[in-house]
Amino acid sequence: MGEQCAGMDIAQLVAEHHGAVYGYAYRLCGSVPEAEDLTQQVFLLAQQKLGQLRRAASARSWMFAILRRCFRRGRKRWQPASAASLRLNIDNIPAEVPRDEQIDRQRLQEALNEMPDGFRMVLLMYYFEDCSYREISEKLQLPMGTVMSRLARAKGHLRSRLFEPACTAVQPGQAASSQRG
């Protein structure tokens, strides 16, 4: 350990962030043992690189960045992100905002597991890290158009798996083009 930064040591990082890091890892991997392995890798690296952490307030985003790197390094060889694997779809926006209990947690994870890694990563950065499309583009070094395309398709897929039976169709072309004549 030895190195300390911003008044934090590794025990404090674990205590404060293990839940969030594990949760993110679980959403990325889709399995408990893999998520635990990944979480461990993240904290091992964090321990080694603790000197790089400048501010305690940015500890979480710093650890999430480590998490993404570890995940990509472990996965890129056998599951590349394929372009346009999912359909762009906003037909499935529910007519009413669903209640919390209407979101089936198991189906949610299944929907994530079905996505290529590249789509899942963008989606989780948007929801889990609260990143904007521009931040995602910068952090992943992807063109902004690619980020928007993946994000829209991933969100559409998630909604279709969660809400499809109960949704009311919105005509995607209609709303967007209603004023174009």
Add this chain to the structure above:
Amino acid sequence: MDSQPSRDDRILEALEACRGRDDLSDPALADLAAEMAADPDLEAIHHRLRQIDVKLAAALHDVPVPQRLAGRLLERLGAIGATEPQPEVPAPAVEATGQSGRESQVAVPIFSQRISRRWLLAAALPLCAAACLFAAVWLGMQKAAFYSESRVLQEAIALFREGITEATETAAPPADYPFSRDLLRVAGMQWRPIRGSFLGRSGVAYELPAEGGFRAALYVVKCAMDGLPVAPPRRPAFTTANCFASAWQDGDLLYVLVVSGGEAAYRSCLTTAHGPVT
């Protein structure tokens, strides 16, 4: 799928990406801003999307954290003696929300201020039990659902072809991942840890010394698969471009042997008179 998205597609993509009015000033969302200014329906859809996003974000954060995860992490990090971590670890019920520590206090102040730790513990126990049960069931279902033998072998061969990218260890290998009793132990054998590079799991790679133009490696990870033999077959189960590979299951350990240099070289790694001829 078109490589150049249509204008409608671009607007729909922007609609999904846009978080609010601040984003609309971004030139990248100029088309969307114009459409929304002209079409109140689109603005209503956008507003509803944002509300759904909030719900989905909350659901995604809701991940049950395994019991004593923080303690196990600290043990592995060798830092358990440095502090008394347990009192600092957030209460299990808060852990179950996927939030922790200081940030969870910001996100859910009502929890941290009004509800006693004892109540949280009482509420967390059934949650943890349910999480363990779910994990056990899920692991059982996972047994062979995601890995086929051919995928395992192909991954092992890919790893084998990458060669040795990490330094080998000089200490004794971990007892959790022993060398197979069905293979001949040879002098000069080395090992290195696998950290997620094979089937996304941790384990050990044993490198047998290269002799007479052949090279061999044994990969050991904890993984339960159905339909595998319990010992290495005498003939390799998979052959490609001079690589010969077989997988077998010994208890909860998955072994994969990959040999280059010929089928005879593969057989020379095995102890005699065992394993079915495939």
